[in-house]
Amino acid sequence: MPTDLLYGAEVLLNGLMAGVLYALVALGFVLIYKASGIFNYAQGVMALFAALTLVGIMEGQIPFSHLINATFGTNIHHFGWHVPAFAAIFLTMIVMVGFAILVQRLIFRHLVGQEPIILFMATIGLAYFLEGVGDLMWGSEIKKMAVGLPQGGSLWVEENTQWLGFGNEDFYGFFLDKLDMVATVIAIVLVLALVAFSQYTKQGRAMRAVADDHQAALSVGVSLNYIWILVWSVAGFVALVAGIIWGAKSGVQFSLSLIALKALPVLMLGGFTSIPGAIVGGLIIGVGEKLFEFSFGPMLGGATENWFAYVLALIFLVFRPQGLFGEKIIERV
Amino acid sequence: MLDQTDGYMTADGRQIGPVVMEMRNITLRFGGVEAIKDISFDIREGEVRAIIGPNGAGKSSMLNVISGFYVPQEGQVIYKGAPRPAMKPYQVARQGIARTFQNIALFEGMSVLDNVMTGRLTHMKTGMFAQAFWKGKAEREETENREVAEKIIDFLEIQAIRKTPVSRLPYGLKKRVELARALAAEPELLLLDEPMAGMNVEEKEDMSRFILSMNDEFGTTIALIEHDMGVVMDLSDRVVVMDYGKKIGDGTPDEVRNNQAVIDAYLGVAHD
Numbered sequence: 001m002p003t004d005l006l007y008g009a010e011v012l013l014n015g016l017m018a019g020v021l022y023a024l025v026a027l028g029f030v031l032i033y034k035a036s037g038i039f040n041y042a043q044g045v046m047a048l049f050a051a052l053t054l055v056g057i058m059e060g061q062i063p064f065s066h067l068i069n070a071t072f073g074t075n076i077h078h079f080g081w082h083v084p085a086f087a088a089i090f091l092t093m094i095v096m097v098g099f100a101i102l103v104q105r106l107i108f109r110h111l112v113g114q115e116p117i118i119l120f121m122a123t124i125g126l127a128y129f130l131e132g133v134g135d136l137m138w139g140s141e142i143k144k145m146a147v148g149l150p151q152g153g154s155l156w157v158e159e160n161t162q163w164l165g166f167g168n169e170d171f172y173g174f175f176l177d178k179l180d181m182v183a184t185v186i187a188i189v190l191v192l193a194l195v196a197f198s199q200y201t202k203q204g205r206a207m208r209a210v211a212d213d214h215q216a217a218l219s220v221g222v223s224l225n226y227i228w229i230l231v232w233s234v235a236g237f238v239a240l241v242a243g244i245i246w247g248a249k250s251g252v253q254f255s256l257s258l259i260a261l262k263a264l265p266v267l268m269l270g271g272f273t274s275i276p277g278a279i280v281g282g283l284i285i286g287v288g289e290k291l292f293e294f295s296f297g298p299m300l301g302g303a304t305e306n307w308f309a310y311v312l313a314l315i316f317l318v319f320r321p322q323g324l325f326g327e328k329i330i331e332r333v
Numbered sequence: 334m335l336d337q338t339d340g341y342m343t344a345d346g347r348q349i350g351p352v353v354m355e356m357r358n359i360t361l362r363f364g365g366v367e368a369i370k371d372i373s374f375d376i377r378e379g380e381v382r383a384i385i386g387p388n389g390a391g392k393s394s395m396l397n398v399i400s401g402f403y404v405p406q407e408g409q410v411i412y413k414g415a416p417r418p419a420m421k422p423y424q425v426a427r428q429g430i431a432r433t434f435q436n437i438a439l440f441e442g443m444s445v446l447d448n449v450m451t452g453r454l455t456h457m458k459t460g461m462f463a464q465a466f467w468k469g470k471a472e473r474e475e476t477e478n479r480e481v482a483e484k485i486i487d488f489l490e491i492q493a494i495r496k497t498p499v500s501r502l503p504y505g506l507k508k509r510v511e512l513a514r515a516l517a518a519e520p521e522l523l524l525l526d527e528p529m530a531g532m533n534v535e536e537k538e539d540m541s542r543f544i545l546s547m548n549d550e551f552g553t554t555i556a557l558i559e560h561d562m563g564v565v566m567d568l569s570d571r572v573v574v575m576d577y578g579k580k581i582g583d584g585t586p587d588e589v590r591n592n593q594a595v596i597d598a599y600l601g602v603a604h605d
């Protein structure tokens with residue numbers, strides 16, 4: 001096999017792995033949008049907040065310690081204990097459920113029936129508020145996500161794919177990042193679990209009912225408030241997983257909230273209301289941007305990954321505004 | 334407890350039981366508009382109770398009060414002998430009151446079977462985590478509920494479309510699927526808002542047959558709104574007549590038909 005093709009295949013694999021993560025982030029948006037018509041601008045900040053909380057709990061950080069110290073003249077920062085990753089993830093999830101309940105109780109319960117643009121504005125406010133709370137609670141230094149995810153290239157994959165070069169001296173086997181591989185497995189499991197949840201459980205069925213028709217959902221005994229809290233909690237869980245993976249990649253810091261920007265083109269491609277759309281859209285963008293960079297990057301001065309997804313999504317919008325899986329929009333006259 | 338001897342025997346020999354639902358002096362306003370003006374009536378166990386009246390009389394509003402979608406400014410709803418506190422529609426549904434809508438509210442993105450299965454939601458007890466970790470129990474529950482749903486699908490003769498997405502169905506069938514979903518809840522009280530509106534003669538006959546045998550076979554108590562006097566006379570045991578938000582008649586079809594106020598109200602409006 002020619003080496004170019006092999007490198008291409010490696011790029012493809014890396015693209016697929018990135019794509020699964022994009023799909024995961026996009027799913028967080030789709031879940032909330034389907035159930036409540038809210039485009040949640042705060043999804044990225046939720047990932048940041050979840051990651052900060054997780055690290056804070058693991059390290060035994062005292063929440064709001066700066067505030068407490070400034071107010072009472074104390075000098076406390078740590079409880080002096082460490083919480084194992086598993087327990088910390090569980091506790092963080094409880095915090096995210098609490099967040100979901102507060103968001104529903106304090107904000108969106110009062111905005112039922114409002115225009116989408118107003119709901120959207122509310123989530124922008126929420127995003128900046130949450131960012132501030134995150135800072136105040138856990139401080140703004142860059143932190144490491146040390147939950148024990150593996151780092152570095154996988155020697156095993158490299159050694160076991162070397163034969164594909166058929167004696168070609170230039171080919172050392174596929175280089176795949178271990179973290180990427182683990183992240184991909186986690187994301188796939190999570191995506192499958194979400195699909196199974198929405199298809200086969202009572203709550204999933206109720207969730208789909210709310211997404212489809214509020215009146216009808218009420219008439220079969222579904223509480224909208226409960227489902228909205230549930231959906232925000234699930235989105236919080238998705239944010240937590242995304243926060244862990246991205247945090248492990250590049251540290252827990254403000255830029256983590258920008259992963260949401262990676263989900264936007266995925267949504268433009270897949271449609272805002274389609275779970276399969278988010279998955280396929282994520283894969284297309286992940287593979288597309290890696291392959292494009294590999295093939296044309298050098299010619300175009302590199303860093304095409306920064307804009308490729310958006311251009312692809314724009315082109316797509318022009319020809320299929322409803323997204324890959326959306327229903328065709330026909331104007332009624 | 335309600336007195337079991339409280340009730341009556343219908344002409345076709347069905348035993349009607351005690352009062353399950355009593356509306357007491359209900360008044361409902363929208364801004365300045367009084368949609369319901371101080372109306373009282375009751376619904377008895379096993380009855381087919383009709384609410385009729387010209388367009389805009391307040392019939393749908395009354396059904397919405399019963400199902401919790403509207404909250405009346407005055408009056409009391411007494412369900413199974415106890416005054417009902419203000420409730421959300423989903424709480425009313427969980428008390429065993431199912432309904433259909435005048436303008437059909439189905440889950441358009443779901444199949445017919447999935448729609449009917451949502452009618453079973455109030456009967457599903459297994460919690461979220463139990464479902465994840467105790468698969469056997471969840472599966473058993475799913476199977477049991479599925480059997481009920483399939484029985485109702487058979488009963489309403491929609492087997493042929495069980496897997497069809499609802500959005501592809503014609504109007505008449507949608508109405509039937511909505512009825513199936515409501516019936517799947519095995520309600521103690523079933524509220525139907527114009528189940529035959531917009532149907533052709535054949536579809537109306539089918540629907541009438543279903544309503545009668547539902548009442549007969551499952552003993553379901555039914556309150557239904559119908560615009561058309563003729564249909565109502567065949568179906569119902571007792572009829573409430575509304576006009577401009579007021580109750581102008583209440584009794585058996587024969588009594589109502591001969592009531593002068595009712596005749597006037599119906600002559601005063603154009604039929605469609």
Ligand SMILES: Nc1ncnc2c1ncn2[C@@H]1O[C@H](COP(=O)(O)OP(=O)(O)O)[C@@H](O)[C@H]1O
Binds near residue numbers: 368386
């Ligand atoms: N949600 C609402 N908001 C404002 N007015 C309403 C609402 N629902 C019903 N009405 C008014 O209440 C009156 C009765 O309507 P409705 O109960 O739908 O009558 P019917 O079902 O007998 O045709 C009408 O004047 C209608 O405009």
Ligand SMILES: [Mg+2]
Binds near residue numbers: 392393394435
């Ligand atoms: Mg009406």
